[in-house]
Amino acid sequence: MMERKRNRLEIIRDILKVIRDRSGKIKPTHILYKSNLSHQMMSEYLEELKGKGFIEEIKIKTGRSYIITDKGVNYLDQYALIKDFTSSFGLD
Numbered sequence: 001m002m003e004r005k006r007n008r009l010e011i012i013r014d015i016l017k018v019i020r021d022r023s024g025k026i027k028p029t030h031i032l033y034k035s036n037l038s039h040q041m042m043s044e045y046l047e048e049l050k051g052k053g054f055i056e057e058i059k060i061k062t063g064r065s066y067i068i069t070d071k072g073v074n075y076l077d078q079y080a081l082i083k084d085f086t087s088s089f090g091l092d
Helices: 010-023 027-036 037-050 070-088
Strands: 055-060 061-067
Touching: 010 027, 010 037, 010 061, 010 070, 027 037, 027 061, 037 055
Parallel strands: none
Antiparallel strands: 055 061
């Protein structure tokens, strides 16, 4: 069976999850490796997530890092609920 492409909401979940799982603070290169996106795609998603308040960019000595906000954590919680809901009806 072929792996289906991730949709936009799944990609957002994956990025936020990577940040949260790294104590809520991560460098862009780690997001790139873990999220399995091109650099261009990752940059676009990070900009959108910053603009919508899901993550914040912080400047550090070695460049920049991203931290997840409460809104980002809330997205992950809500996403899990929706996933459970759709799974329970066999819709995943």
